[in-house]
Amino acid sequence: xxxxxxxxxxxxxxxxxxxxxxxxxxxxxxxxxxxxxxxxxxxxxxxxxxxxxxxxxxxxxxxxxxxxxxxxxxxxxxxxxxxxxxxxxxxxxxxxxxxxxxxxxxxxxxxxxxxxxxxxxxxxxxxxxxxxxxxxxxxxxxxxxxxxxxxxxxxxxxxxxxxxxxxxxxxxxxxxxxxxxxxxxxxxxxxxxxxxxxxxxxxxxxxxxxxxxxxxxxxxxxxxxxxxxxxxxxxxxxxxxxxxxxxxxxxxxxxxxxxxxxxxxxxxxxxxxxxxxxxxxxxxxxxxxxxxxxxxxxxxxxxxxxxxxxxxxxxxxxxx
Amino acid sequence: xxxxxxxxxxxxxxxxxxxxxxxxxxxxxxxxxxxxxxxxxxxxxxxxxxxxxxxxxxxxxxxxxxxxxxxxxxxxxxxxxxxxxxxxxxxxxxxxxxxxxxxxxxxxxxxxxxxxxxxxxxxxxxxxxxxxxxxxxxxxxxxxxxxxxxxxxxxxxxxxxxxxxxxxxxxxxxxxxxxxxxxxxxxxxxxxxxxxxxxxxxxxxxxxxxxxxxxxxxxxxxxxxxxxxxxxxxxxxxxxxxxxxxxxxxxxxxxxxxxxxxxxxxxxxxxxxxxxxxxxxxxxxxxxxxxxxxxxxxxxxxxxxxxxxxxxxxxxxxxxxxxxxxxxxxxxxxxxxxxxxxxxxxxxxxxxxxxxxxxxxxxxxxxxxxxxxxxxxxxxxxxxxxxxxxxxxxxxxxxxxxxxxxxxxxxxxxxxxxxxxxxxxxxxxxxxxxxxxxxxxxxxxxxxxxxxxxxxxxxxxxxxxxxxxxx
Numbered sequence: 001x002x003x004x005x006x007x008x009x010x011x012x013x014x015x016x017x018x019x020x021x022x023x024x025x026x027x028x029x030x031x032x033x034x035x036x037x038x039x040x041x042x043x044x045x046x047x048x049x050x051x052x053x054x055x056x057x058x059x060x061x062x063x064x065x066x067x068x069x070x071x072x073x074x075x076x077x078x079x080x081x082x083x084x085x086x087x088x089x090x091x092x093x094x095x096x097x098x099x100x101x102x103x104x105x106x107x108x109x110x111x112x113x114x115x116x117x118x119x120x121x122x123x124x125x126x127x128x129x130x131x132x133x134x135x136x137x138x139x140x141x142x143x144x145x146x147x148x149x150x151x152x153x154x155x156x157x158x159x160x161x162x163x164x165x166x167x168x169x170x171x172x173x174x175x176x177x178x179x180x181x182x183x184x185x186x187x188x189x190x191x192x193x194x195x196x197x198x199x200x201x202x203x204x205x206x207x208x209x210x211x212x213x214x215x216x217x218x219x220x221x222x223x224x225x226x227x228x229x230x231x232x233x234x235x236x237x238x239x240x241x242x243x244x245x246x247x248x249x250x251x252x253x254x255x256x257x258x259x260x261x262x263x264x265x266x267x268x269x270x271x272x273x274x275x276x277x278x279x280x281x282x283x284x285x286x287x288x289x290x291x292x293x294x295x296x297x298x299x300x301x302x303x304x305x306x307x308x309x310x311x312x313x314x315x316x317x318x319x320x
Numbered sequence: 321x322x323x324x325x326x327x328x329x330x331x332x333x334x335x336x337x338x339x340x341x342x343x344x345x346x347x348x349x350x351x352x353x354x355x356x357x358x359x360x361x362x363x364x365x366x367x368x369x370x371x372x373x374x375x376x377x378x379x380x381x382x383x384x385x386x387x388x389x390x391x392x393x394x395x396x397x398x399x400x401x402x403x404x405x406x407x408x409x410x411x412x413x414x415x416x417x418x419x420x421x422x423x424x425x426x427x428x429x430x431x432x433x434x435x436x437x438x439x440x441x442x443x444x445x446x447x448x449x450x451x452x453x454x455x456x457x458x459x460x461x462x463x464x465x466x467x468x469x470x471x472x473x474x475x476x477x478x479x480x481x482x483x484x485x486x487x488x489x490x491x492x493x494x495x496x497x498x499x500x501x502x503x504x505x506x507x508x509x510x511x512x513x514x515x516x517x518x519x520x521x522x523x524x525x526x527x528x529x530x531x532x533x534x535x536x537x538x539x540x541x542x543x544x545x546x547x548x549x550x551x552x553x554x555x556x557x558x559x560x561x562x563x564x565x566x567x568x569x570x571x572x573x574x575x576x577x578x579x580x581x582x583x584x585x586x587x588x589x590x591x592x593x594x595x596x597x598x599x600x601x602x603x604x605x606x607x608x609x610x611x612x613x614x615x616x617x618x619x620x621x622x623x624x625x626x627x628x629x630x631x632x633x634x635x636x637x638x639x640x641x642x643x644x645x646x647x648x649x650x651x652x653x654x655x656x657x658x659x660x661x662x663x664x665x666x667x668x669x670x671x672x673x674x675x676x677x678x679x680x681x682x683x684x685x686x687x688x689x690x691x692x693x694x695x696x697x698x699x700x701x702x703x704x705x706x707x708x709x710x711x712x713x714x715x716x717x718x719x720x721x722x723x724x725x726x727x728x729x730x731x732x733x734x735x736x737x738x739x740x741x742x743x744x745x746x747x748x749x750x751x752x753x754x755x756x757x758x759x760x761x762x763x764x765x766x767x768x769x770x771x772x773x774x775x776x777x778x779x780x781x782x783x784x785x786x787x788x789x790x791x
Binding site: 059060061062144145146147155160163165166167168261262263274277278279280 | 427428429432435436453454457458459539541542543544545605606608609610622625627743745746749753756757760761
């Protein structure tokens with residue numbers, strides 16, 4: 001066989017391979033097309049539309065008029081905006097660490113090899129898959145100041161429970177308590193993280209004389225730090241966007257989503273919803289939504305920057 | 321063990337390609353259809369039909385109720401009532417094709433979404449306060465020309481105060497359908513336990529305060545166990561009491577033509593009276609617990625559970641009381657008066673039918689309205705819905721079905737409601753803030769009343785600055 005005879009089939013093979021790659025690419029795009037269309041139409045489109053609308057007086061029912069930066073200027077003169085920031089930060093600062101610690105603690109307990117552990121894992125995870133509406137309705141009953149189960153229990157042990165739902169000092173802690181009922185989601189992620197820690201690391205640490213505490217701090221925590229980072233990031237983002245639970249727990253205003261006594265449950269997203277759907281100020285609501293996006297983005301970027309200092313990725317270890 | 325060949329690969333590839341294309345097409349086509357604003361033609365038709373007032377002359381009957389073609393899409397916030405309309409209309413008007421969609425009442429989320437998308441229902445039952453906000457944004461028809469030609473009912477039969485609430489800028493934007501006037505409920509058993517005469521319920525505010533304080537009981541920790549009077553009207557928000565107090569004191573939030581705020585005239589007196597009552601019972605925050613998360617089991621509220629001695633509520637509670645608390649010993653009278661005035665403590669509300677400009681079948685909507693307003697159906701509907709019919713003659717027939725309803729009808733002609741303007745919810749929001757600031761935040765009353773008054777005046781000024789909307 002001469003050289004040219006060998007080249008031609010090789011080129012033909014390459015052409016065929018190239019054609020096949022193109023076909024595969026096209027087919028791949030066809031498969032993900034519904035998702036891409038969905039992303040453009042239902043996510044990217046509204047995202048950009050919201051940005052443009054934030055510079056208008058859009059009411060949802062009429063064509064918008066361009067108002068420049070007016071909405072953004074108004075935001076900083078709106079007392080409810082600052083109140084909603086305070087309420088939101090209060091919730092984020094309280095619910096995220098508590099949820100992380102309790103979720104992690106439960107995961108540690110459920111990582112034990114004892115009989116019936118599957119039942120306990122299911123039992124602790126189950127509340128997190130109960131939709132927010134029924135679970136909040138349940139909590140309205142549990143937390144009822146006078147007839148609720150919680151205060152009934154506290155009363156039985158001689159403690160006079162607080163006015164969970166009617167005192168502005170207690171509405172946010174009530175919401176945090178509800179959020180802790182949902183820690184099953186993060187618990188299961190921690191559990192997966194814990195189970196992926198190589199046993200040989202614990203064995204090696206034991207040989208070196210490490211006790212349970214040292215193994216926890218020097219093996220477990222570093223090895224699941226990416227999991228902790230993930231739960232922290234997702235937890236902060238979702239806590240900034242708390243809405244459904246506050247909407248239901250704070251119901252009490254006529255024809256308006258309840259913001260609780262003294263607007264103590266007026267969270268950032270609830271404020272957006274009120275401004276848009278109750279006061280017909282979609283332009284202003286869009287400005288609030290974009291500011292929330294910027295804040296969440298900044299917080300996430302800071303977290304990413306700080307993560308380099310404490311999150312350990314095994315694959316990044318030099319020399320490996 | 322089977323061998324995987326290139327032939328298999330080719331056929332699998334073809335299958336996957338086909339499947340991919342099918343998935344893409346089935347996902348994209350409906351999406352494009354949904355986004356394709358195919359409403360333009362029908363919107364124009366709807367607009368020309370209703371706005372012209374010509375009542376589709378070519379097909380209009382002598383009563384002005386045009387024969388509908390196509391399906392009429394209507395919204396109702398209650399599944400049971402929507403189904404009832406469909407079933408009853410199918411018997412009485414077999415030609416009328418209906419599609420019921422579960423709607424909303426005191427909120428606008430879904431309504432705004434369909435209006436923004438240009439795809440509203442033909443008619444929707446919403447809170448009657450929504451008229452000006454929707455009208456000024458060119459979303460609904462004025463119904464005056466249709467009303468003149470109504471077949472099964474007469475506008476003059478609508479309670480006069482509901483007529484007044486429905487008209488803005490000289491045009492009628494909603495067909496009122498219900499009004500939920502409240503009455504004063506008193507628990508005879510609890511009154512007796514408190515040493516009060518269960519056959520002599522308080523008929524004045526002053527008596528009520530004294531009796532409520534006497535009937536309130538507390539546990540060993542000082543928490544209210546049974547409350548004398550709970551500041552609610554069956555709805556959770558307690559601040560509506562402020563409006564009612566102004567009314568019983570012979571005043572109002574704003575003047576009659578909605579040009580000037582008047583809440584400061586009697587505002588301090590109203591808030592002082594409410595605060596006094598709440599303080600006597602153990603404080604507002606504790607009292608509010610009896611209205612918050614009020615449900616204490618299926619069909620049982622704090623009153624029927626024997627935790628509230630006096631309360632205001634609508635007749636909508638009767639079915640639950642009859643079913644779940646058959647042994648409850650209670651009486652009903654019109655709300656107390658604040659002597660020397662004669663206005664009864666009360667509160668109102670209710671809904672009505674709205675007709676959207678971008679709807680597809682305005683003639684059908686009006687034909688359905690004619691059926692809905694007919695006395696037989698309307699009486700049955702009101703029986704199920706828990707509200708007083710907006711037509712006085714129907715209300716009388718409704719009242720005759722249950723003796724307890726007489727107490728609601730006794731004040732149905734005189735009861736007040738919130739001022740209905742563009743920005744009604746804004747206004748409520750300011751009053752709610754003022755109420756909480758005074759009763760919970762302990763802020764100075766005069767200052768809070770002034771802040772609320774300035775805000776309300778701003779809303780009135782804005783309302784009055786709008787050019788009259790096109791009907």
